[in-house]
Amino acid sequence: MAFHKKEEFTQKEQDLANFAKAMAHPARIAILKVLAQRNECICGEIVDLLPLAQSTVSQHLKELKNAGLITGTVDGPKSCYCINWKAFEKFNGEFNFLFTNLKIKNEKACC
């Protein structure tokens, strides 16, 4: 009775929603920001930059990875994460297609 009815929507709607969901937490925004502001993959360090426990940060990283916003390789006791620019490009395009492009023709008529 309280199931998510997400299947009822189109794939594009679900994809965009999932992308947004991955960004729907300040910790994950902060992680993405750190990854974006450097010219290389971050191996560790991320935990130190956030006001969260190591396990929690690891969970957030996992979510970002599952959503495809970042890529990561684990190399024993070290891991390496970086932004998946392709995904950002894709979803930014999708986002603009759905909303921003329509802005021009809609700008005049609204309450």
Next chain:
Amino acid sequence: MAFHKKEEFTQKEQDLANFAKAMAHPARIAILKVLAQRNECICGEIVDLLPLAQSTVSQHLKELKNAGLITGTVDGPKSCYCINWKAFEKFNGEFNFLFTNLKIKNEKACC
């Protein structure tokens, strides 16, 4: 112990996360799409376009309104919603500033 530690992050991070959160559901994406694809405010009708109960749609509309993504006026038994383009412009800019602009200089170096 399971509190959201959202206060620990910057205001911009929280704002962007809240914007993303508002879009983090296919039903709300679908609502925004409908509002964007018309040249006028939608007064009703939205419920008929979604596979959800009226009360659920109303809740989603409320969330979108609280997040500032749409504006709405209630006029007795009728209501009128439309997209708040200013908010989209703002957050799209913020988003691009944080990520897309950095893409150019980052494109080469990553795992």
Next chain:
DNA sequence: TTCTATTATCGTATATTTGCGATATAAGAT
């Protein structure tokens, strides 16, 4: 091998989200 350092996963408690039916509300029609 054992120790160390780093990251991932498990288990758990709490908070939030999602969805619906039932009910309230508000304006116009009768």
Next chain:
DNA sequence: ATCTTATATCGCAAATATACGATAATAGAA
């Protein structure tokens, strides 16, 4: 005033998300 119609809110049940400590896993150092 009562009925109708459209929307919002309430109350509840179930699912998900958030966070942490404890523990596992993994590779290199001693």
